[in-house]
Amino acid sequence: MSVFPRWRSIRTLVRTTLRYKLLLLVLFPTLLAMPATLGLTIYWFNSFTRDNLFLKVKSDLAVTRHAFGQMQQDHATALQRLTDSYSFRLLLTNGDARGLQNELKSLIDEEGFTFVHLTDELGNWLYEESLGSRGSSKPSPLTNRAMRGRPSAALEVFTPDDLQREDPALIERMRVPLADEPERAYEDRTMVMRAVYPIRDFGGQILALLDGGIALNRNNTIIEELRDRVYGPATLPSGGVGAIALLLDNVRIGTNLTIGQQDTALGTYVSTEIRDKVLGEGSTWVARDLVGQQWYISAYQPVFDADGQGIGMLQSSILEAPFRNAHYRAAALLLLIFIGVIALATWVVLRGARSIFKPIEQMANLVRATQAGVDRRMGKIDSQDEIGELAVQFDSMLDLLQRRNHEISRAAEQLEAKVEDRTRELEQKNTDLERTVSLLRETRQQLVMAEKLASLGQMAAGIAHEINNPTAVIIGNLDLLVAELGDAANSVHGEVDMIIQQVDRIRYIVDGLLQFARPSSPSDNTDIENVNINRTVKDTLVLVRHAVEKGETTVHVQLDATRTVRIRRYELQEVLINLLLNAARAVSAGGVIEVITADWEQQGVVISVKDNGVGIAPEKLGRVFDPFYTTDTRHGTGLGLSVSYGLIRRYGGEITVESELHRGSVFQVWLLEEPVLADQRVGAEDFGENYTDRRRNHERDYI
Template identity: 40%
Template structure:
């Protein structure tokens, strides 16, 4: 095809611009190569920038989460020490020793208690805060100057962090002063400090009041744990925060406790096998965390390498910043891996760009030929050759089809119009079919989302149950221990209240069983209850015995209609737990009294019996909607209370949903549902505001085990509600 030739003198740039303007070939080449030669480098720069920025933010988020976990564990350690000391303060042994024991007996008791609780010292103070036993004080010493002791003298258990001077540590135990003494190691980038040794001690201090006659405080137990050199706490903290395989690519997690900016307990290594005790935090970290009280999140130089670090200030009981809590992990292995990945990505981009350029040039050459032939035809027609045509072409792409259809343009337009009309009708039909398919897919998605929400709640419960079990089992152990002691003290005089003691024993065991069921609800596969043939009527009778005092006090009339003759395969204790939970819920729904109806009846898979046609007392018959015929026992718990609001009915089995905001946890019905469904049964509810509520348990004669719910909770709830 022809090219425009610039007139007059022209430089290389002008000639290139004129050639570009007059040549489709050059413009096509520019369009093909521009994305590869210009877009690829720009895209690489964007990917590199976003990748490094996003990775840095990911590391900061990771260390922030780790720091929160470390803080929770450190607070849990302090709470555990306080709980243990409270148990000693309220123990019978301490009370007996205080009444008739000698100074030696008191000292032995304190030493044994300190060893059992992992305390570095334990003092017995009188009501005025004076040391009565413990320590190595040369003369009577007044401890009322410490904040936690003053709180305990007022009757309030208290704990917190305190910095003990070396003289105080010497008076408590000379060994504590020696343990607290840490030589300072010169550290690069640290603040100026003329000291050569740290002799103060960072102590978890606990003070618990000892109850006396008339509700007054007769004394105080003061104990503490020295954190200087306490590697057990930081090692345990590090193992919790950085569990195995939580840091990929060879990184290493560390944890440290600081007194001011000095490492007093750490698993950071200074040399092989030697911890970096006595080294100090960098000045920039100390200024931000200790002086301004703000957490540090990001890269920081730690001893001899760069770590992704999280620092948080530690305060004493007066709110003064006295130290820092640190967690972090090596940055270099993760950073090296990121750079290797980005470099590999750049090389891959360059390789793809080179191959794309070659392919583009080859493809452009095939395009030029039909274009040049079409341009020649246009020139011939302009010259007056009316019969000029493109003629046959070997090209099978869009340009080839355009050349072949050049002589039949009008017919093609008509054919295209008819084809568009037919396509529009076909499109309407496909849209209708697709709309129906999308509606069905949306319904499936909603069910999947509801199952996902339930699984997420179960996961949250699994993380929570370990702490709940620890916090509940401690007071239960204290109750059980004191109960055994009362039996031993009362001896034969226990006969008038032996049944009450037995019931207390049973209920403490039941508390332990409930904690276990909470774990069982969160991880049902790890807890398989022992199933046995269970008489439902006998369990109903036992439940009424356990709850008769509360029902009588609440002025609730009980109607028992136990018609079931067969047994169900289920753990008896779990069935009792479910029924007591439903009875207690019914009682709470009738604050002004009412009628509680408990009933049971047999149902048969074969359809034999008066209720086989679906006309049973509960209106449900012998078949769950959407399920196979059911063989087992139906148990009903009905009340005449205020009923359940329509907006709450679909959520009552959800974990943590409760309408009793001050007293309820929202786990009772969820656990009950999980227990029954594990054995292949179901729980359904029928309720409306003002008309009372009825829960019906479908219990199988032969259990069909399930570790996870097979349908969202609300599907079972709507059975019998008319929804």
């Protein structure tokens, strides 16, 4: 009967006193959760430590594999250095067998090779007859690759017969005694790190092969070097042991693993599970591994021969005991810290709990709910002190904050709409500005060209007038001189013809200058006719046939134009002759020139002259239409393209050029079906901009 009154008394205290409420709320979960939390923490710590050990040994295996591959590459590089050395080349050229063998012996001593031979493509040893040694190397895919010019390095398995080829003493040296194997006492196969490097003459032909190999059975030097690279200073805890093993099939043929105080694990086997997982499936195996009487954390990975066949494994291991001891010490320390922290936290919570705990917790929950977007308030609380007043003010603040958020949202929506409008306006203005800048740039280029043509035209007229009179006098007096000399002029007939040819050349240049200086009036439409573009192209090809055939050039013609254009036929023919002659001079023997005509949308016709010649450098491309500028100083005067450009522009057309150095050039003549003569042209706003855009769009489609 005394139990129930006591229970009722405790219950009353808990319901009426905040101190006991907090005591129950804090101590009960703490006492209940502490064992579970401690157990989970220890379990997590054990798993974390184990996973870290597995991750470390797996990482160590990757480093081991990289170091092992680097060693293979280093030995292949050693062969390359020897073949590239001047002394070796000189000995090989002179056929000095003794000197070559000395070089090979030095390489064996310095790099640790088990054997190095000079062989032919069949593997027969070269330059060893004088030493009383004749033989051949083991056939290998590495030899075949080297004969195709590919230096190769890989692992191979040598049988006792293969070792007999090299040195009978190797058979005994490479034997590995097997542990716990009643049916077989020794592993007499040998894993060899082999490299074959081709030796070329100065013409690139393969003279011989340099074949070298390192036997890995019982090769402590290789194992120790790998161990030092992987498990250097400060990589293991105090007392930690890192070990490397190389396995042939499932037998350790080289290792620093120990199974006792002094005995190594050489000749021991790995389990069938490991062998099937690593060699059977080609996977990496990481787990605890019992070697002798000691547990290791080991990782195994397959190694392959030159044909990609798994022949063994590479093992990286760390002794488990030092890590396990360190783990136990850390776990004990963690347990003590955990108990101390729990005790301290319980004391602090009990000492710091007051009547404000619950309202503050409610406020914290309210803050989190508000952050999550939930509209909630503190409401009325059973407290008349500062906490109660704070709760009321807190609700007021949330109401104000909600109103401000609504206002900010409306303002943000309005601002976003304004930004979108401004962005669209700016994009439109940028587009208009880019179009205007492009038009101004093209107009400026045309004005500069027109100014050049005008200035040079005036100068050309004066030069042509001054040159014509002396040339006429020269021809007249030369004819008179020949007539006066009669038969006596036969002895200088060649010189007279040369003078006439040079005077004709002067006249040709002068005629070009005059034509450049006095083009026909832009408004004069005399002789303008409807010209069949395809027929004009055919007639022009007949005129330049001699120049084209002289260079053994092939001309491909594709005449797809169906429209006629109004133009002076002889002027268009002059433009085509200039373009075809330039193309014929640009191509080498056997080159190709393509002439293509096509309709230019609803505007007119485009004529393309394309060659696969030397092309024009980018820095020279902008000057090809300048008067007197030429890239062919042997034949050109520099007037052909400038005159052609002026003729086409006179009819409102355009000549464009694209060129790539050493790939060829393409000139395109754009002709309007109905010409727009100089005094009939409209402004850039009405014609130039639309004309340029249409021509560029068609040019992209055409190309």
